[in-house]
Structure formats: C-alpha cells, structure tokens
Amino acid sequence: MDDIVIVGAGECGTRAAFALRETGYTGAITLVGAESHLPYERPPLSKPMDGTVRMKAICGSDAIASAGIDYLQGAVAAGLDPSLRTVSLNDGRTLPYQKLLLATGARPRRLTCTGAEYALDFRTYGDATEIFLRAASAKSVAIIGGGLIGMELAAVLRAKGITVTIIEAAPKPLGRAVPVRFAGSLHATHVAQGVEFRLGVGVAEITRTGVLLADGTEVPADLVIAAIGVTADCALAEAAALVTGNGIHTDVCLRTSDRDIFAAGDCAAVVQPGGGHVRFESWRNARAQGETAARNMIGHTKPFDAIPWFWSDQYDLSLQVVGLPRPEHQAIVRTSPDGELEFYLDGGRLVAAAGLGPGNSLAKDIKLAEMLVAAGVVPEPEALADPTVNLKAVLKSARAEAAA
Numbered sequence: 474m475d476d477i478v479i480v481g482a483g484e485c486g487t488r489a490a491f492a493l494r495e496t497g498y499t500g501a502i503t504l505v506g507a508e509s510h511l512p513y514e515r516p517p518l519s520k521p522m523d524g525t526v527r528m529k530a531i532c533g534s535d536a537i538a539s540a541g542i543d544y545l546q547g548a549v550a551a552g553l554d555p556s557l558r559t560v561s562l563n564d565g566r567t568l569p570y571q572k573l574l575l576a577t578g579a580r581p582r583r584l585t586c587t588g589a590e591y592a593l594d595f596r597t598y599g600d601a602t603e604i605f606l607r608a609a610s611a612k613s614v615a616i617i618g619g620g621l622i623g624m625e626l627a628a629v630l631r632a633k634g635i636t637v638t639i640i641e642a643a644p645k646p647l648g649r650a651v652p653v654r655f656a657g658s659l660h661a662t663h664v665a666q667g668v669e670f671r672l673g674v675g676v677a678e679i680t681r682t683g684v685l686l687a688d689g690t691e692v693p694a695d696l697v698i699a700a701i702g703v704t705a706d707c708a709l710a711e712a713a714a715l716v717t718g719n720g721i722h723t724d725v726c727l728r729t730s731d732r733d734i735f736a737a738g739d740c741a742a743v744v745q746p747g748g749g750h751v752r753f754e755s756w757r758n759a760r761a762q763g764e765t766a767a768r769n770m771i772g773h774t775k776p777f778d779a780i781p782w783f784w785s786d787q788y789d790l791s792l793q794v795v796g797l798p799r800p801e802h803q804a805i806v807r808t809s810p811d812g813e814l815e816f817y818l819d820g821g822r823l824v825a826a827a828g829l830g831p832g833n834s835l836a837k838d839i840k841l842a843e844m845l846v847a848a849g850v851v852p853e854p855e856a857l858a859d860p861t862v863n864l865k866a867v868l869k870s871a872r873a874e875a876a877a
C-alpha cells in the first residue's frame with residue numbers, strides 16, 4: 474500500500490505517523506499540519522515551569538526527515554473528496570491517498586455574549602504566548618470556565634501574584650471529568666491560594682474593563698480568558714458527509730463511515746460496547762488512538778481498548794484519573810502521607826481510580842491501580858482502603874487467583 478495522508482500534526486497525528494514506520498510501513502506518509510511550528514505538546518502550555526511558556530516539541534525536524542515523513546507545516550486541508558480519495562490544501566495542492574487519518578483535534582468553544590471578541594482562547598502555543606505576554610502587565614485576570622484548563626491557568630497566574638477570578642456557570646468547578654472528592658480538594662486549594670470564584674452565574678457581556686455577569690455584578694479584569702471547553706474539529710469530515718455527532722464517529726478500530734478514512738484523538742467519537750460514541754480529550758488518549766489507527770490503516774484490526782487516563786497539575790498537586798469514575802460507583806478512599814486515592818467499584822469489580830497528592834507521589838499507585846483495573850479484579854474493599862496493604866500485593870494475588 475502507498476500514500477497515507479494524515480490531517481492534523483498534533484499529538485495524535487504525529488504519533489500515528491511515527492507509529493506507521495515503527496510497524497514497518499514503507500510507503501509514503503504525508504502529515505498535514507495547519508500550525509506553523511514543529512509538532513508540539515499542549516499540556517506544558519498550561520503548566521509553565523517558571524511561568525514562562527516554552528514549546529515542547531514532540532519531535533525534531535531531523536526525526537521527521539529520517540522517518541521519511543513529508544511534513545507539510547502550516548498547510549491547511551481545505552477539502553476532502555472520498556470518492557476520488559483526495560485531500561485538497563488551501564494552497565491549491567491536491568494529495569491523493571489510499572488511507573487517510575483525520576487527527577484534526579478540537580477547537581475552543583466560543584462565547585456568544587456581547588464582547589466575546591475581548592476574551593482570549595487557550596489552545597495553541599500562539600494562544601499561550603499571547604496570554605502570558607499580556608498577563609505580565611496585568612493586575613487582574615478573569616477566567617471564564619472552571620474546568621481543568623481554567624484551573625491550571627489560575628494556579629500559574631496566582632503564582633505570579635495576579636488577582637484571579639474564575640467565573641463558572643455550574644455551582645462547582647471541575648464538575649465534568651474530576652471525581653467530586655478531588656474537585657472539592659482542588660477548589661479548596663485554589664480558595665486558600667486566593668483565587669476568587671463566581672459560581673452558578675452566567676456571563677452577560679465582556680467589556681474592555683472586565684466581565685459583566687448575568688446577576689448584574691461586574692468582575693473587573695485587565696485580561697479575560699475563555700476556557701469553556703472545546704468542540705471536536707469535524708469540518709472536513711462533515712464536508713465529506715462522514716457520520717459525525719459529538720466528534721467524527723468511528724467503529725472500535727477507529728474507522729469512520731468511509732472504509733478508507735480513520736479518525737483518532739480529540740476529534741474522534743468511538744463507538745462503545747454498550748452503545749453510543751465517546752470522545753476523550755486527553756494527551757494519552759490522543760497518542761494511543763494515533764498508534765492504534767496507524768496499525769489499522771495498514772491492515773490490522775486492533776480494537777481501541779486502552780483504559781482512559783489523564784492528569785492535571787495545579788500548584789504543587791498532581792491529579793491522576795484512570796478509568797471512568799461514575800457517581801453511582803462504590804467509592805473506597807485510601808489516605809496516606811503521599812495524598813489520597815479513591816477506588817471505584819462497579820458490582821465489586823475495580824473499574825477506575827483517582828489520586829491527588831504532591832508532585833509525582835501517587836504515580837506508582839495509580840499505575841498499579843490501572844493494572845488492577847485492566848486485570849478486572851474484584852478486590853476486598855478493606856484492602857483498598859488500608860494504606861499498609863501494598864497494591865502490588867493485591868495485583869499479585871489477583872493474578873495468582875486468575876491463574877489457579
């Protein structure tokens with residue numbers, strides 16, 4: 474097979490291009506990336522080590538060249554014709570493909586209120602550079618949206634001594650992906666650090682001097698940032714009449730409704746065993762789906778079944794979540810000097826875990842929890858709650874039981 478085209482040179486598309494070579498594919502690979510940089514990682518943008526944004530490249534131009542990847546930097550795929558199997562670029566070029574990967578990621582959701590144009594988005598290196606440049610001379614910043622990105626940004630700006638207000642329409646921050654226990658701990662940490670919260674109230678208007686809220690009050694701010702989530706970039710897929718919803722719909726092998734087109738990463742909504750399609754927005758998911766899509770484009774039929782995992786750093790705390798915790802799960806808490814872990818049981822089976830602690834203190838336990846989830850264990854709740862019980866021992870005995 475020849476001619477694989479990948480649209481989107483983010484974590485997913487770039488990882489897919491390298492994975493193709495690692496799996497032995499020798500044909501042509503064209504990686505089309507709209508941004509005018511080498512492929513880079515987004516997570517460090519909201520966690521600058523000393524408050525200065527640095528670009529962390531996923532790979533150097535040498536690595537791209539030696540892998541024989543034709544990287545079209547700053548090129549936008551403007552059209553897709555599945556019947557001719559071609560992608561057309563905004564500079565007039567047309568790329569034929571035999572297999573195509575859509576790794577177009579996601580775009581910031583836009584505010585619709587009056588003055589929305591005064592709020593800065595936070596998605597790209599360019600966005601981060603502008604935000605931190607303007608924050609350097611700002612005394613006060615209003616962040617609209619109390620999700621992970623807004624909270625991470627608040628932590629960084631507070632460390633610079635800036636007055637930060639988070640405006641969130643829901644009654645609590647971090648309501649979406651973070652288990653209630655840890656959302657509460659992080660909220661309390663931000664309050665202790667001096668972040669102001671305006672919760673349960675919408676935005677009426679953004680002005681040159683701040684944000685006017687729906688309750689008539691005003692949050693004065695030199696700088697306003699919109700962090701109200703993202704929407705999958707489905708533009709090409711929709712124009713080509715592929716099936717989309719909350720993302721580009723794929724089967725378990727990440728194939729779209731066209732058999733020669735795959736989708737992966739933030740833009741892909743993957744069919745679930747119980748029905749429906751789920752889209753994840755996390756670094757590891759983008760990477761893992763890119764690798765799976767690469768294999769499947771060259772003839773494998775590997776279902777995507779990686780356990781979801783993400784992390785977030787705020788102040789000196791690191792949150793990690795593995796699996797998909799749900800409010801209806803039985804939650805078991807383990808407290809240790811390293812922080813707190815929470816395990817989630819569904820009918821006795823361990824299906825998810827989360828932890829919050831300083832730095833990397835809980836990374837090893839979360840890794841072991843992930844292995845326990847993968848092993849499908851039915852652990853003793855008492856053992857999970859007891860910090861003196863080593864999770865490695867729980868895993869070992871689960872494996873021994875399975876082998877018996």
Ligand SMILES: Cc1cc2nc3c(=O)[nH]c(=O)nc-3n(C[C@H](O)[C@H](O)[C@H](O)COP(=O)(O)OP(=O)(O)OC[C@H]3O[C@@H](n4cnc5c(N)ncnc54)[C@H](O)[C@@H]3O)c2cc1C
Nearest residue numbers: 481483484485507515516550578579738739754755756759
């Ligand atoms: C500030 C920030 C912090 C984050 N922190 C974390 C974290 O701590 N932990 C975590 O797990 N996840 C984090 N994430 C999420 C994670 O970075 C994303 O899930 C991941 O980058 C998604 O990768 P992707 O390749 O699917 O999409 P993207 O990274 O969105 O890449 C898609 C690329 O495709 C390009 N593109 C789109 N359409 C076209 C087109 N038509 N032609 C050419 N190119 C196109 C886009 O310009 C973009 O460069 C963070 C994200 C952000 C923005």
